[in-house]
Amino acid sequence: MRKRIVFTLSVLLTLTIALSGCSGRKAGDSSRIVVGIPQDLEDSLDPHKAAAAGTREVLFNVFEGLLKPDVNGDLIPAVAKEYTVSDDGLTYSFILRDGIKFHDGNPVTAQDVKYSIEKSAGMTGDASLIAAFSNIDKVNAVSDSQVDIVLKERDVDFPAYLASVSAAIIPMANATPDTTPIGTGPYKYVSRSPQENVIMERFDDYWGEKANIKDVEFKIEVGDAMIMDLKGGSVDMSARLSVTQVKQLGDEFDILEGSMNLVQALYLNNKVKPFDDVRVRQALCYATDTQEILDLAFDGHGAPIGSSVFPAFGKYFIPELADKYPRDVNKAKELLKEAGYADGFDMTITVPSNYIPHVDTAQVLVEQLKEAGIRATINQVEWNTWLSDVYAGRSYESTVIGVDASSMTAEALLGRFYSKADNNFANYSNAEYDRLYEESRITFDDARRTELYKDMEMILADDAANVYIQDMAEFVALNKKFEGYEFYPLYVLDIAKLKVKE
């Protein structure tokens, strides 16, 4: 018996040694890329239900709306080849692209589009991720190649919402969109293994410019193991790395710097004492030194901002606002005195502990505020707790977080400070701001709208609604075997443009 075991073991060992040369990726098989992502697609593979930015950026490769954003954030036709708007601005007529197919080989029909838009808009049951879609009155499949979307009220931003993954066109015949995603994008979904990976393959019948790399594996890797994987060669690319992480990487990588496209700020609960006093909020702004935060916590990278719009928004962004509150500790103290807090006050900064950059920022803030006599303490909480207590429950004093834009519209960023907005977690309320916002919703002249948005930005800055800090720098590490990564002004990870270096 014992001899038998020894024999089996030795056979196994020999086999192991003999076969070990065969495992691993073969050299030259470079039409495959492993992209490290810091979290699994945990919400849903159904594009109409995927809420997390981390999920949408991956699904961007699989799904397309009637329109889609290009690298500049401009809208380009996708499933629709063109569209027209009626004179009253209420009816959008989309002409479908000829011969466009889903990943399962079936053609995209007007019925599929009608189904998708209705599903995405929450007209068939599930709640919609796009609040502005409540404005859709009806969707009509006019002919085999034309779909009309009729709105209740005019909305100039409407096409921008259609370009979101949340408004993707999916086949009506697919009964399980949650687990078997089928879209029209440059990559098709192959399989997934929870907490391990998501596998995609190039869609060879794609209507547009086809992807270069055939196989893509999105590998889920947590924390510093990502750096280990990059160094060891089991991950070829990873986005959203921090300065510290990037510094640990060697020469085999191209490091690309972009921006995260979010508004990082010390968000204040404007309803809670003492933050209900504009002088206190301004004092906080004067006590803060943005450049020092960037230098200490971000190694000097990042773009300072002074209101709730980040630089990628081009015409809406007002760069001067970043200098509105230069560091002035004496002024801060004066303002506090006026507000009746001559001896300063105690405050709590609630930070989600899994976001190290926000935690670091909070730590620098605490030191800066101390000089103005404000005694801040950090309360690190789990992400889930943050969502329930701070974001949904609004029971907090202040928090450091980054807020992104779900679509390329200024409304996506500024709408949340409308006093009646569901997602107004800062509890901000300003009658003038509300008036401007309401006006912007019914203004269709682009110049006037831009003006309104800028005025709203100014109010947020004047009012010191929050202590605005920066749009954080983002680093992408790409193995030198590949090239072609492009940054979008949205939260997107476009794999189709990557290619193997010649």
Place this chain on the structure above:
Amino acid sequence: MKYIGRKALIMLVTVLIVTMLVFLAFRVIPGDPVLNMLGTSATPEKVEQLREQMGLNRPLPVRYIEWLRDFFFGDMGKSYTYGIPVRSMLADKVPITITLTLLAFVFVVAISIPLGIFTAKHEDKWYSKAIDVLNQITMSIPSFFVGMLLTYLFGLILKWFKPGGFVNYKVSPVGFILYLIYPAIAIALPKAAMTVKLLKSSVLKEGKLDYVRTAYSRGNSTDEVLYKHVFKNALIPVITFLGMTLADMVAGSIIVEQVFSIPGLGRLLITSISTRDYPVAQSIIAIIACLVIMINFLVDVLYKMVDPRIR
């Protein structure tokens, strides 16, 4: 038989208590699966709708009993996060964690038994003392740190394996085992060190007993005495310890899985807790608890077989 029956009953009660605790624990910790799913796009209506859909509005005892019933029949529910049956999710992961644990256990036994006897036999030699010191050091380093050292040394410097280059057993069983060797060593080393120490002192203690002197006086050689008499008796405490070690390693492998980025039960457990994916977390904890309890049960039975004095 009565003994086994009693132990089995205790085993069942333990499983019940553990699952109940797990169920309650999720009520006590803050956080909400619905909010987690909706993230920053949560609105009160959406939250309410989803809560209704997932059946989270029903009373806790009802949900517990239903879950327990389904679990008993092998239905672990559907993951909130992935929308697929938990059973099919775990079916892929359980073999990974079990293989890792068993491999580590093989290493523990393979290292500690020969080394334990060797050091006991050559107690006074300098190399035996050196092994003792080395042992002491190994024992005091936690396995996740050993894992990091191994990754650095064998992964990044010597490049014997690719950090994070885990190969699924479905793709290549050989590559799978080869990758697991390093994490298994990381788990095994501290435990093996403890076992060596225990076995050594156990052998030495037995060696001082009367029956050993009798055996010698009958003209047996040192080796004969050692292997025929002392070893067998010295092994009894070691078996108990190995049993506990195996149970401990099931849980310990979860941490080492993180270090080596092995997609076993560990990562799934950690993420399912932080995303409040109750069905997954509950099932994993219940499975691990059952494994640990079962191992303890087997050790009890084995123990009785080795030493019939135990009742």
